[in-house]
Amino acid sequence: MLSIILKLIVAAVLAGTPLLFGALGEILTEKSGNTNLGVEGMMYMGAVSGIAGAFFYGKAAGGAPVGVVAVLIALVVSFLIGALGALIYAFLTITLRANQNVTGLTLTIFGTGFGNFFGDFIAKNAGGSLVVTDGVKAMFKGIAIPGLSKIPVLGTLLFNYNWMVYFAVIVAVVMAWFFKRSRVGLNLRAVGEDPATADAAGINVTRYKYVATVVGGGICGIGGMYISMVSQNGVWVFDCVSGYGWLAVALVIFATWDCNRAILVALVFGALKIMRLYVALPIPSQFYDMAPYIVTIIVLVITSMRESREHAQPKSCGTNYFREER
Amino acid sequence: MEQYAIEMKGITKTFGKVIANHDVNLQLRKGEILALLGENGSGKTTLMNMLSGIYFPDHGSIKVNGTEVSIQSPKDAFDHGIGMIHQHFKLVDVLTAAENIVLGLKGGITIDRKSTNKKVKELGDKYGFDVDPAKKIYNMAVSEKQTVEILKVLYRGAEILILDEPTAVLTPQEVDKLFAVLRNMKEDGKSIIIITHKLHEVLSISDRVAILRKGEYIGTIETATANQSTLTEMMVGHAISLEIKHPEVEQGPEMLRVHDLTCLNSEKVKALDGVNFSAFGGEVLGIAGIAGSGQKELCEAIAGLYPITGGTVLFRQKKDGVEVMENIGGQDAQNIHKKGVSYVPMAFVPEDRLGMGLVASMDMVDNVMLRSYKDNKGFFVDRKPPKELSEKLIKDLEIVTPGVSTPVRRLSGGNVQKVLLGREISFGPDVLVVSYPVRGLDINSSYKIYDLLNEQKKKGVAVIFVGEDLDVLLEISDRILVMCGGKVSGIVNAKETTKEELGLYMIKVGGGKEEIA
Numbered sequence: 001m002l003s004i005i006l007k008l009i010v011a012a013v014l015a016g017t018p019l020l021f022g023a024l025g026e027i028l029t030e031k032s033g034n035t036n037l038g039v040e041g042m043m044y045m046g047a048v049s050g051i052a053g054a055f056f057y058g059k060a061a062g063g064a065p066v067g068v069v070a071v072l073i074a075l076v077v078s079f080l081i082g083a084l085g086a087l088i089y090a091f092l093t094i095t096l097r098a099n100q101n102v103t104g105l106t107l108t109i110f111g112t113g114f115g116n117f118f119g120d121f122i123a124k125n126a127g128g129s130l131v132v133t134d135g136v137k138a139m140f141k142g143i144a145i146p147g148l149s150k151i152p153v154l155g156t157l158l159f160n161y162n163w164m165v166y167f168a169v170i171v172a173v174v175m176a177w178f179f180k181r182s183r184v185g186l187n188l189r190a191v192g193e194d195p196a197t198a199d200a201a202g203i204n205v206t207r208y209k210y211v212a213t214v215v216g217g218g219i220c221g222i223g224g225m226y227i228s229m230v231s232q233n234g235v236w237v238f239d240c241v242s243g244y245g246w247l248a249v250a251l252v253i254f255a256t257w258d259c260n261r262a263i264l265v266a267l268v269f270g271a272l273k274i275m276r277l278y279v280a281l282p283i284p285s286q287f288y289d290m291a292p293y294i295v296t297i298i299v300l301v302i303t304s305m306r307e308s309r310e311h312a313q314p315k316s317c318g319t320n321y322f323r324e325e326r
Numbered sequence: 327m328e329q330y331a332i333e334m335k336g337i338t339k340t341f342g343k344v345i346a347n348h349d350v351n352l353q354l355r356k357g358e359i360l361a362l363l364g365e366n367g368s369g370k371t372t373l374m375n376m377l378s379g380i381y382f383p384d385h386g387s388i389k390v391n392g393t394e395v396s397i398q399s400p401k402d403a404f405d406h407g408i409g410m411i412h413q414h415f416k417l418v419d420v421l422t423a424a425e426n427i428v429l430g431l432k433g434g435i436t437i438d439r440k441s442t443n444k445k446v447k448e449l450g451d452k453y454g455f456d457v458d459p460a461k462k463i464y465n466m467a468v469s470e471k472q473t474v475e476i477l478k479v480l481y482r483g484a485e486i487l488i489l490d491e492p493t494a495v496l497t498p499q500e501v502d503k504l505f506a507v508l509r510n511m512k513e514d515g516k517s518i519i520i521i522t523h524k525l526h527e528v529l530s531i532s533d534r535v536a537i538l539r540k541g542e543y544i545g546t547i548e549t550a551t552a553n554q555s556t557l558t559e560m561m562v563g564h565a566i567s568l569e570i571k572h573p574e575v576e577q578g579p580e581m582l583r584v585h586d587l588t589c590l591n592s593e594k595v596k597a598l599d600g601v602n603f604s605a606f607g608g609e610v611l612g613i614a615g616i617a618g619s620g621q622k623e624l625c626e627a628i629a630g631l632y633p634i635t636g637g638t639v640l641f642r643q644k645k646d647g648v649e650v651m652e653n654i655g656g657q658d659a660q661n662i663h664k665k666g667v668s669y670v671p672m673a674f675v676p677e678d679r680l681g682m683g684l685v686a687s688m689d690m691v692d693n694v695m696l697r698s699y700k701d702n703k704g705f706f707v708d709r710k711p712p713k714e715l716s717e718k719l720i721k722d723l724e725i726v727t728p729g730v731s732t733p734v735r736r737l738s739g740g741n742v743q744k745v746l747l748g749r750e751i752s753f754g755p756d757v758l759v760v761s762y763p764v765r766g767l768d769i770n771s772s773y774k775i776y777d778l779l780n781e782q783k784k785k786g787v788a789v790i791f792v793g794e795d796l797d798v799l800l801e802i803s804d805r806i807l808v809m810c811g812g813k814v815s816g817i818v819n820a821k822e823t824t825k826e827e828l829g830l831y832m833i834k835v836g837g838g839k840e841e842i843a
Contacts, residue, residue, distance in 0.1 A: 181436045183428075190418045190429050197416035200380065201430035201478075202401035307592060309464050310420050323380060 006156050008271065008278045013165060016270025018043070018231065020168045021223025022248025023255060023262045024175060029086070029216035030257065031179065032209045033192040033316035034093060037104030039220050040245025041111020042085040046221025047228040048115040050078030051236055052122055054132045054229070067139040070132070071163075074225055082221015083214045085111055090213040094206060097320040108245065115224075119236040130236035137234040140164070164226050169263055171219065176259035188212055192314030195321035205321055223248065243289075247273070250296040256303060256311035268295070329392045331356045331486050331517040332377065332408075337386035339372055346372040350386070350543040352536055354486065359508060359518045361532035361549070363525075363561055365768040366739065369541040370521045371413065374488050378410035379403040390486075401430075406486075409479030413490040413521075415471045417463045424459035427478045449477055453510050468495045468617055476507070487511065488519045493527055495617050498796065498829035505531050523561075525554045526797070537561055562769055570776050570801040573784055577804075578607025579642060581671070581788035582628070582757045587637035589623050597623040599812040601637070605757060605788040610779065612803030612820065613792040616832050620812035621792045622677065625761050628790075629674040641671050642756060672757040673750035677765065677792070679739075683746045686735035690716040690727065693734055694749050719748040724774070740771025747778055758782055761792040776802055796825045810835045 022039050029036045036042075054074040058065040089107050092098040123130040142160050149159040178185040190198040191208045199205045224241060232240050251269055255262035269292045276288040303311060332354040339347045347369045354360050364370045375381045377388065379400040387394055390406045397403050403410070417426050424442045443459035450457040455473045463471060472492060479487055489508075493501045508518055508531060522528060528535055528549065535552060537544040537560045544560050582605040591597040598620050605611045615621055626632035628639055676682040684693045695712040702708055716730040723744045727737055734742055743763060750758065760779065764772040779802065783789050793799045799806055803820040808831035815831040 183431075183433055183435060183437050186421070186425060186428075186437060187430055190421065193418045193420060194416070197418055197426075198430065200378070200400045200410070200412065200416040202399070202404050203430040204399075204401075315419070 002153075004278065006153065008274070009157060009267075010160070011274045011278070012267055012271035013161060014230070014270070015273045016266035016268075017165050017168050018223040018226040018244055019248050019251055019269050019273075020172060020262060020266035021226060022220050022245055023251040023266065024168070024171055024259060025082070025216040025219035025221075025223065026249055026252045027216075027255070027257055027259060027262065028175065028219065029213050030252065030314055030317050031188050031192045032212035032216075033195055033314055033319075033321065034090070034209060034213050035100050035104065035313075035317045036086065036089050036107070036213060036216065037101060037249065038085060038089055038107025038111060038217075038245075039248050040241060040243070041108040041114070042082045042217045042220040043224030043227065043241045043245045043248075044111040044115030045085045046078035046082040046224030047241055048119045048122075048224075048236065049081035049221070050074040050225030051130060051132060051228040051234065052118065053077030054136050054234075055122070055126070055130055058133050058136060063133065065133060065136060067135050070136040071139045074136075074229060075222065078221045078225035079218040080221070082224065083218035085114075085221070086214045086217020089217070090210050093320055094209045094213070097322060100318055100320065112241075115241065116238055120238060123236055132229075132234040140229045140234065162230055164222075164230060168226075168266075172259045172263050179259065189314070192316055195316050196323075199321070199323055205323075209321075220245070220248070247292055250293060253303075253313075254296050254299045256299075256308075257313060258311070328355070330354055330389070331391060332519075333389040333392075334373070334377070335387045335389075337373065337376060337383045337388070339369075339376060339381060339383050345541050347376075347383075347538075347541050350538065350541075352543065353546070354517050354519055355534070356517050357512060357515050358533040359512055359520060359531055360546075361528040361535045362519055362521045362538065363523065363528055363535050363557060364538035365523060365561060366766050367540075367768060368538045368561075370538055371490055372541075373538065374410060374490060374519065374521060377403065377408055377486075377488060404482050404484070407484050408486045408488065409482060409484030410488040411472070411475045411479060411490065411492060413492075413494065415475050417471055417474060419464040420462065422460050422462055423457060423466075423474045423477075426463060426474055427459075427481050429478075431482070446477060446481065449480055453480070453507050453514075455507065469497075469500045472496070472504070480511075484516075486517045486519075488521070490521045491523075492520065493522065493524065494794065497616050497832045498825055499833060501527070524795070525557050528552075528557065529554070539563055558769070570773070570798065571780055572801060573780050575608040575784055575786075577609055578786045578788075580604050581607050581642050582790075583638075583640040584624075584628065585638045585640065587624075587627060587639060588635045589627055589632055590635050591623070597632075597812050598627065601812075601814050603807055603814060603817060605790055607756070607786040607788050608783055609804040610783050610789045610791050610802055612799040612806040613790060613809060614794075614796060614799050614806055614828055614832060615809035615815070617794070619809040619832070621761070621809055623812070624809070625674065625676065625759050625790075625792060628757075628759055629672065631674075643671070671755055672759065673753060673755035675743075675747055675750055675758070675760040675763060677761040679742050679746055680735065684734050684742065687733050689731045689733055690719075690745055691730050693745065694719075694752075697749055697753060715749075715752055719745065719752065723748050723778070739766045740768060740774070743767060743771065743775060747775065751778065751782060755787060757788045757790065759790045759792075762794060763791070764798070765794070796828055799828075800825065808832055 022043055026036065026039050054070040057070055057073045085107055089103055092103045093100050119130060140162050142162050145159040149155040179189060187198065187203045188208055191203060191205050195205045227240050227244060228236060247269055251262060251265050255265040272291040276285055330353045334350060334352040337347055337350040350373055362370050372381060376383045377397065379397045379402050382398060388397060395406055424446045427446055428437060428442050446459040455477060457473050457477060492504060496504060512518060520531065532549045534546055535549055535557065536546040539561060584601055584603050587598055587601040588596060589598040601624060613621055623632050627634055680686040691709060691713045694716050695707065698712065699707050713730060719725060720727060725741050725744045727741060734745055763775050779789050779791065791803060800820055805817055806820050806823065806828065807817045808815040808828055810832055813835050815835045
């Protein structure tokens with residue numbers, strides 16, 4: 001019994017990590033007052049560019065790529081391409097002041113097409129499949145941390161994951177600190193809550209919004225790369241992101257825009273996502289897919305009933321800021 | 327040549343086709359308090375926003391301490407030592423006072439909250455402010471928020487302070503306190519511009535007065551040589567009588583009785599607490615109180631828009647030929663209809679004219695029809711009667727509009743109010759509730775509105791007037807009900823009371839008399 005629970009938790013962590021990346025990217029974006037519904041799209045862009053980056057580097061290195069370099073390339077490329085998607089969004093909403101929801105949805109459609117097109121295109125040119133070398137694949141496998149991983153139960157539970165899991169947690173903790181303690185974080189929160197006030201206080205609202213949105217998109221891109229490199233084992237699979245981005249958006253609400261809480265919620269969502277493999281109930285599998293969204297709706301109902309001012313979406317989300325508006 | 331703290335020359339600013347400021351000149355001496363006087367829409371705030379970097383002028387030059395500067399953003403303004411306290415506070419709700427104050431400042435990567443709080447506290451003590459640096463803004467009263475705004479500017483080392491209508495939200499006692507602080511700052515060598523349209527404040531606080539009219543600069547005079555009528559004349563462009571008419575009408579029957587009315591707000595706190603009063607035909611009942619003391623909830627509860635937890639709202643009704651007080655409080659219009667009360671004898675002019683009163687993007691006919699379309703039989707609406715009524719209103723109330731089919735959003739504040747008030751009056755109510763009817767209106771429109779209300783009073787309507795300007799309330803009302811923290815603090819005869827007495831009632835239920843006695 002214990003071993004099944006352990007397996008479930010480990011699987012939940014692995015499934016929850018891309019969600020955590022997506023959610024962290026979206027939290028950063030929303031803290032600047034932009035609701036970017038393009039998370040799904042940016043994750044697709046990150047997914048395909050990360051694997052393609054590692055793949056082309058492998059080809060250039062004559063089939064014998066250095067693992068660490070391949071990892072770095074995948075990380076940087078997926079971040080940049082995710083950020084590029086967010087940059088399109090940022091330009092449209094911040095500079096041209098287009099509707100945020102419409103732009104975000106469009107970015108999702110664009111990103112999905114971008115990912116699937118380039119994924120299949122590269123696969124076709126490569127002779128059928130887009131796949132990285134075994135050496136690179138190994139870099140994304142779990143690492144048994146020497147010593148610690150030998151501790152019974154805790155070792156399996158905490159010290160046997162691939163590096164991206166730890167990286168995601170670090171990003172979350174750093175972001176939580178950033179919002180709570182740092183000066184720039186305080187300024188960013190002010191921009192998201194009330195851009196006119198931030199502007200009057202001498203904060204460059206446009207720059208803050210651009211940087212937060214673009215970096216947020218980059219983090220979403222890394223989440224996409226996790227899916228292609230870890231979840232799919234370094235093989236490009238058509239439609240691989242399918243819904244993870246939307247789950248991440250739901251996760252942001254569930255976590256009430258709190259990065260530390262997002263770690264726990266990602267675990268819960270990860271568990272719900274893989275539940276059907278471990279707990280077989282006589283219900284259609286679609287009910288399992290629904291579970292995270294139902295939980296999110298319940299959380300939305302509860303939080304809106306509580307009307308907390310602090311555990312809520314930044315107030316200016318959805319509206320674009322124009323200084324000389326009257 | 328005298329060196330001014332600020333010298334604006336030939337400033338012009340347009341928004342699309344609207345000229346907000348045209349060729350304006352303004353000089354602020356060092357260590358003086360300059361009042362910037364003008365009616366609403368005369369461009370005072372726009373002009374000041376160009377000093378604080380919110381807007382950038384189309385033409386003209388600005389000199390600070392004798393050097394010509396270009397103020398492109400609020401940050402530039404701070405760099406030149408200019409700080410503005412906006413009318414609508416620029417504070418982030420979910421942050422603390424101290425966090426708001428250090429917002430946007432340079433410094434270390436992290437914020438040392440302890441030492442910032444201490445510094446803010448010290449600064450407050452220096453000028454005589456009472457402030458809790460760790461308190462979140464959304465927990466603060468309006469006057470506290472204003473304190474934070476002023477401290478924010480002082481913390482940044484501003485030498486030139488601009489206050490945009492700082493007294494609008496304060497009680498007379500708080501105004502006195504604020505003015506004392508401003509005088510302290512002046513002693514300290516700071517130069518201050520205060521925007522206002524209240525003449526007595528200009529006369530009591532300022533050294534000089536600069537006057538704007540319709541975006542144009544009229545002139546600057548020494549306050550010592552000015553009086554209310556000269557200032558009004560400069561402000562409006564012609565002499566007008568400042569007296570509000572007060573027709574004597576015999577008190578009619580009781581039209582509305584509010585009994586033990588209690589309402590809870592969304593935080594389950596009592597927004598109204600055991601409110602008791604009656605309104606009689608042929609009188610204006612003024613309602614005073616600090617903003618947010620329950621005036622809004624009271625109006626909406628009477629109008630059936632706010633849920634009632636306890637108590638009753640009784641209206642005078644004719645039933646089978648006998649006049650009775652009928653409880654229809656707390657029910658929405660549809661329910662009242664179903665109950666067989668065919669006629670709701672009240673009209674409500676809410677403070678939020680374009681949000682609650684009228685549909686901004688619809689034209690006058692549609693807006694007038696909103697009140698009556700249900701009387702229409704059949705599937706289609708008959709647009710003819712509302713159109714005729716609209717045309718009549720335009721003629722009778724001198725509403726300036728291109729026509730009945732112009733969206734009301736495009737009308738000026740005064741004309742919007744006339745449309746709304748005209749519509750409500752035209753249905754012949756017994757009780758007319760008006761909430762801040764002259765807020766944002768220029769003097770001429772305001773007086774037109776007062777006349778309309780007096781006319782209703784003469785017709786025997788019970789007029790309930792929620793206002794913020796105590797001078798106006800004292801003149802137009804027969805009785806004044808003062809609210810404090812959701813309770814009726816006192817009901818006084820307008821002829822026998824003073825502003826000071828009202829102020830005491832505003833800050834303490836019963837005016838603190840029990841304690842003295």
